[in-house]
Amino acid sequence: MTRLWLLLLAACGSAKPPAGAAERVGPALAAALAAADHAREPWRCSAADLPALEAPAMAGWTVTEHGLVHAGDDLVLGVIADAGGDAPKTLAALGRLRERMDVAKVDAIVALGGMGASEHELEATLGVLAAAHSNTPPMPVIALPGDLETVTAETAAIAALRAHGAIVIDGRLAHSIDAGSASLATVPGAAVPVDAKDGCAWTAADVARIYAELSAKPGLRVALVAGAPRDDHDGPAGELALVPDPAIDVIVHGPIRPEPSPEAHGGRDGARLRISPGTSDATPRLPETKPPAAGILAIRGEAWTWSPLVAR
Numbered sequence: 113m114t115r116l117w118l119l120l121l122a123a124c125g126s127a128k129p130p131a132g133a134a135e136r137v138g139p140a141l142a143a144a145l146a147a148a149d150h151a152r153e154p155w156r157c158s159a160a161d162l163p164a165l166e167a168p169a170m171a172g173w174t175v176t177e178h179g180l181v182h183a184g185d186d187l188v189l190g191v192i193a194d195a196g197g198d199a200p201k202t203l204a205a206l207g208r209l210r211e212r213m214d215v216a217k218v219d220a221i222v223a224l225g226g227m228g229a230s231e232h233e234l235e236a237t238l239g240v241l242a243a244a245h246s247n248t249p250p251m252p253v254i255a256l257p258g259d260l261e262t263v264t265a266e267t268a269a270i271a272a273l274r275a276h277g278a279i280v281i282d283g284r285l286a287h288s289i290d291a292g293s294a295s296l297a298t299v300p301g302a303a304v305p306v307d308a309k310d311g312c313a314w315t316a317a318d319v320a321r322i323y324a325e326l327s328a329k330p331g332l333r334v335a336l337v338a339g340a341p342r343d344d345h346d347g348p349a350g351e352l353a354l355v356p357d358p359a360i361d362v363i364v365h366g367p368i369r370p371e372p373s374p375e376a377h378g379g380r381d382g383a384r385l386r387i388s389p390g391t392s393d394a395t396p397r398l399p400e401t402k403p404p405a406a407g408i409l410a411i412r413g414e415a416w417t418w419s420p421l422v423a424r
Contacts, residue, residue, distance in 0.1 A: 155263045157284045157301035158314035158322060165285040168274065170252050172219065178287040180254070182219060185292030185413050190218040190421075192406040193258070193338075193366045194226035194391035198236035201394035205404035205423040206240040209392060212421045214248055216408045221251055223283075224366045224389065225258015225300070225338035234261065234269035242278040256283030257312040258338040258366055259302035264310050283338075284312065287322075293331030294411045297322050300338050303351050314339075316353040327358030332380050332414045337365040341386060356384050362416060364409060367391050370402035372420035379415045387418045394423070 167175045174181040190213035195202050213221060221241050228234040234255075244250040257266045263284070273280045289296040299322055305311020326333050340350035341363060349368045356363065359382030372390035390405035391397075404423040409416060 154301075154305050154308060154311040154313040155284075156315065156318065157257060157263070157312035158299055158318040160287075160318075160321065162285055165282070165287075167281050167286075168279055170279055171249070173252065176288075178285065180281070180286055180289045182289070182291040187289075187291035187294060187411045188216060188218045189409045189411075190216070190221040190406060191224065191336075191364055191389045191409055192221060192241065192392050193224035193389050194393055195228065195237045196226060196260070196391070196393035196395065197228050198233045199393075199395045202392065202404065203236060203240055205394040206237060206392060208423040209404065209406045209421055210241055210243070210251070211245075212423075213251075213406070213408065214245065216410075216419075218251070218408065221253045222336055222364075223253060223255045224336065224364070225256050225302075226260045226366060226391075227255070227258075228269075229260050229262070229265070229306070231265040231268045231272070234266055235272055238269060238280055239273055239276075239278060242273060242280050244277075250277060250279050252279045252281060254281045254283050254286055254289070254298075256298055256300040256336065256338045258300070259305050259311070261312060262305075262307045262310040263312050266312075289336070291411060293414050294334065294416075295326060295329035295331060296334040296336055297326040298336045299354070302339050303353065312338075314353075319353050320357070323356040323360060324358050327356075327360050332411060332416060333360040333362075334409075334411070334416065335360055335363045335365075337363055340365045340368045340388070343368050343386075360384055362387060362418075364388070364407075370397065370405070372405040372407050372422070373418060374420060376418040377416065390420070392423075 164177045227237040242253040270280045301312035301314045341354040342350040342352045370391040373387040389407040392404045394404045406421045408419040
């Protein structure tokens with residue numbers, strides 16, 4: 113695994129995409145940036161009027177104008193967030209967590225943001241997650257920008273990775289993920305992104321609309337949120353606007369605490385239960401460093417289970 117991520121990092125940082133691939137992704141990148149330019153400072157990444165989703169063909173998946181549909185009633189997602197950059201220890205931890213996801217036979221990986229601030233960092237972190245292994249094909253990675261990512265850097269990193277054959281989906285444009293009787297909605301961005309001009313933001317009205325539309329869906333209702341809803345357990349943290357008013361079943365959100373949420377399960381019960389993958393950053397953090405973590409969300413019909421993963 114160590115050799116794998118070193119080779120991947122070198123490829124992402126230095127190799128140039130083949131001319132044919134560059135010709136394909138170049139216009140798509142330019143179109144995406146131009147179409148959203150009116151929404152900059154910061155970009156409204158949860159708006160309803162963003163450009164249509166563009167994605168490569170994926171076995172078991174159908175790409176719609178603004179979302180993804182998975183074949184069958186079951187869906188298993190690896191969920192990860194908050195790598196914080198491409199430190200060697202973090203990339204190694206991402207590789208170990210990816211191996212655990214392979215064992216769990218995930219259908220795709222959702223990155224909830226905080227994976228890097230620059231194009232180079234995002235190519236490295238998302239690239240490790242999307243890399244093909246000896247016994248598995250390239251893993252689809254749905255990348256939601258959070259407070260750390262700029263839209264320009266994330267869009268460019270996705271284009272570069274796609275040029276090298278990785279399957280990385282722009283989470284700004286994938287508003288929904290559907291599988292059988294389950295509906296999942298995405299809320300990318302932050303209330304106040306780190307980069308005030310090129311960051312990815314949502315408005316309270318956008319979030320309220322997304323939750324209301326999700327609540328009206330039949331079957332299991334899951335929100336995939338880059339930020340974190342308000343939590344007063346250890347003092348106030350998170351955003352009040354991300355606390356859903358309409359009944360949905362589970363909110364999978366970016367970390368408030370470094371450790372992942374414990375095992376949990378539920379169904380269509382309107383419980384608004386909150387779970388988080390914790391942080392996947394392996395570099396020291398204050399007040400204490402926790403092992404890099406992620407999680408597995410398994411959906412079977414209208415039932416879901418959550419299993420934490422820790423990279424030891």
